Amino acid sequence: MPVKTLQTQVPPGWGHGHFNFGTLSKPDRMYHNDSMACIMGYTTLGKNDGAAVHLGGKQIGQEGHFIETTIFTECQPDMKIVREEIFGPVACVMKFNTEDGEIANDTSYGLAASVFTKNIDRAIRITHALEAGTAWINCANQTKISMPFGGFKQSGIGHELSEYALENYTNVKAIHVNIGIRL
Secondary structure (H helix, E strand, O other), X not given: OOHHHHHHHOOOOOOOOOOOOOOOOOOEEOOOHHHHHHHHHHHHHHHHOOOEEEEOOOEEOOOOOEEOOEEEEOXXXXXXXXXXXXXXXXXXXXXXXXXXXXXXXXXXXXXXXXEOOOOHXXXXXXXXXXXXXXXXXXXXXXXXXXXXXXXXXXXXXOOEOOHHHHHXXXXXXXXXXXXXXXX
């Protein structure tokens, strides 16, 4: 699926901003200056490493901490923006030739992944191979209360949403009572 199609797939309101500054989606609001500096550092690093900014990549305004939704193309597997989790409105697009997920799985993280393709059978095979707690096909950042959300590897422990979230608040305990043998 061409990047232009991905660009139109950025869900309205992707992120937590409340304003439309003429971008395809609302900007993401960082709640702390350190968070914004970190994400802007990743965008600078991505550009310096040779990734192309297809969309966004800039701070919006001088007040508050707003960042445009950013899509990087021409990404390579060894780039830091690909290998690390960027908790902000940044997507790294990579082309692939195999369906084994080897390139995407070569990281310490596995929170979420998106696969865009016209071939749904291929998309299902690929998402099964991905070591990510959530995988989307032809969309991104779509969650439902009934579906678990959580990561693999170093991307967190446990899950949010769905009945799986309850496991974070419970402990299983087995108790055996001897009622048949006298001591």
